Amino acid sequence: MEVTDSLKLEIKNMIMTTLNITDATPDMIDNEEPLFSGKNAITLDSVDALEIIMAIQRTYGIRIADQAEARYSLRSINSMADFIVSEKNK
Amino acid sequence: MTTIPYKHQMAAHCESGTLTTMLNNNGLAITEPMLFGITNGIFFGYFHHSKSFAFPAFIVRSRPGEMRKITQKRLGVKFATATFRDPDKGMSALDRLLEMNIAVANQVDFFYMDYLPEWERVHINVHFMTVIGKEGDDYIVSDSYFPRLTHLHKDSLRKARFAGGNMSPKGFIFHPLYVPEEIHYETVIPKGIRKACYNMLKLPVPFIGVKGIRKFASRITEWPTLTRDTEHLSHEIMKINILLEDQGTGGAGFRYMYATFLQQAAEKLNRSEYHDFSKQMMEIGDNWRKFSLFAARIGKNRDLGPEKMKQLSEMLYELAGMEENFFKDLYQTV
Numbered sequence: 001m002e003v004t005d006s007l008k009l010e011i012k013n014m015i016m017t018t019l020n021i022t023d024a025t026p027d028m029i030d031n032e033e034p035l036f037s038g039k040n041a042i043t044l045d046s047v048d049a050l051e052i053i054m055a056i057q058r059t060y061g062i063r064i065a066d067q068a069e070a071r072y073s074l075r076s077i078n079s080m081a082d083f084i085v086s087e088k089n090k
Numbered sequence: 091m092t093t094i095p096y097k098h099q100m101a102a103h104c105e106s107g108t109l110t111t112m113l114n115n116n117g118l119a120i121t122e123p124m125l126f127g128i129t130n131g132i133f134f135g136y137f138h139h140s141k142s143f144a145f146p147a148f149i150v151r152s153r154p155g156e157m158r159k160i161t162q163k164r165l166g167v168k169f170a171t172a173t174f175r176d177p178d179k180g181m182s183a184l185d186r187l188l189e190m191n192i193a194v195a196n197q198v199d200f201f202y203m204d205y206l207p208e209w210e211r212v213h214i215n216v217h218f219m220t221v222i223g224k225e226g227d228d229y230i231v232s233d234s235y236f237p238r239l240t241h242l243h244k245d246s247l248r249k250a251r252f253a254g255g256n257m258s259p260k261g262f263i264f265h266p267l268y269v270p271e272e273i274h275y276e277t278v279i280p281k282g283i284r285k286a287c288y289n290m291l292k293l294p295v296p297f298i299g300v301k302g303i304r305k306f307a308s309r310i311t312e313w314p315t316l317t318r319d320t321e322h323l324s325h326e327i328m329k330i331n332i333l334l335e336d337q338g339t340g341g342a343g344f345r346y347m348y349a350t351f352l353q354q355a356a357e358k359l360n361r362s363e364y365h366d367f368s369k370q371m372m373e374i375g376d377n378w379r380k381f382s383l384f385a386a387r388i389g390k391n392r393d394l395g396p397e398k399m400k401q402l403s404e405m406l407y408e409l410a411g412m413e414e415n416f417f418k419d420l421y422q423t424v
Contacts, residue, residue, distance in 0.1 A: 034207070036207070036209050036210075037207065037209065038209070046331065046332065046335070046336045046386075047328070047331060047383075047386040047387065047389075047390050049336075050331065050335055050336075050379070050382065050383050050386060051383065053379075054379065054383060063346070063372070063376075064341070065102070065341040065342075065346035065347070065350070065375075066101075066102030066103070066339075066341045066346065066347065068100050068101055068102050068103075068107075068234065068235055069102070071210070071235070072100075072237060
């Protein structure tokens with residue numbers, strides 16, 4: 001598995017569906033800008049983070065066990081894509 | 091002053107992570123989950139509304155400092171520890187140790203760790219990190235929540251070490267004086283498991299272990315009567331998620347970390363049944379995570395009617411049953 005633009009789009013769609021976000025579109029979300037900073041098109045909180053952790057488990061079969069891992073892998077779209085690829089390639 | 095050579099590592103939890111990295115850097119190979127398991131870090135306690143607790147609280151791991159103390163007792167490590175009333179003396183003591191090329195673990199208020207993003211920082215007086223050097227006005231820090239070695243200004247470190255409030259650090263520092271070369275896993279793993287099972291099943295206190303989870307289940311439906319309004323109740327219910335998942339917990343209230351410990355115990359002791367226990371504990375962790383997410387959702391949406399509180403209670407009763415069966419079976423193995 002490789003990090004591709006289509007994977008990043010898939011992740012954005014997963015986030016929008018999981019969190020029921022209707023006031024933004026995937027192309028508005030910056031891949032590098034942190035999703036918790038308030039500077040991206042969407043801003044997540046810790047409840048959203050847990051929703052996404054569980055969505056990643058359902059979608060990709062990857063269990064994110066600890067918060068240090070979660071904190072860095074969920075930081076941005078790019079870090080999420082890197083994390084999913086590295087876990088799938090293990 | 092130079093920086094002490096120190097191999098930095100990230101970790102799930104600050105206390106077990108700081109201890110593990112410190113032991114690794116002093117020649118003892120041990121993983122964070124193994125340290126957590128050997129020091130019987132898994133726990134549960136529910137403290138209902140009382141004179142000591144303005145609002146009910148629960149804990150999912152042993153008290154801060156307990157893992158270090160049990161590391162000494164069980165693994166034979168010797169630590170030097172110190173607290174200070176005077177911040178000047180506390181900072182000077184740290185500098186003296188650094189001059190002697192000793193990396194020093196510090197208890198700090200997490201809020202002042204300026205290298206972390208602002209939105210992650212909250213006031214918690216029991217964060218642990220290691221100072222490994224000084225460059226001008228900055229200390230060089232190894233923090234298990236940060237991906238690499240980083241800098242912290244001396245003023246921030248001083249504020250963090252001498253913050254006031256509940257469980258204030260009082261400049262607490264520690265560093266190892268003696269670290270053994272190896273671990274007798276055949277002895278210490280069963281001891282850690284036995285004590286964890288005892289704490290979860292047999293400790294004769296009605297709010298500790300599985301009894302504590304049941305106490306939580308029975309009392310959570312009373313929470314609405316203890317809060318001022320929906321906003322307050324929502325805040326308290328959402329804190330469940332923070333305590334279980336959001337503050338470096340090792341995942342699902344440390345249950346995932348314990349599952350990893352059991353997996354590693356199976357390898358170390360060549361006992362395949364611990365693989366099955368590990369899988370069971372992962373499933374228990376998944377259920378804690380579901381409970382946490384349910385609490386977070388109803389808190390966030392202010393959907394806190396009696397039916398929802400009852401659902402929370404039922405989920406906890408189910409978790410209590412799962413943990414009771416799990417620890418009873420695990421107890422039989424040691």
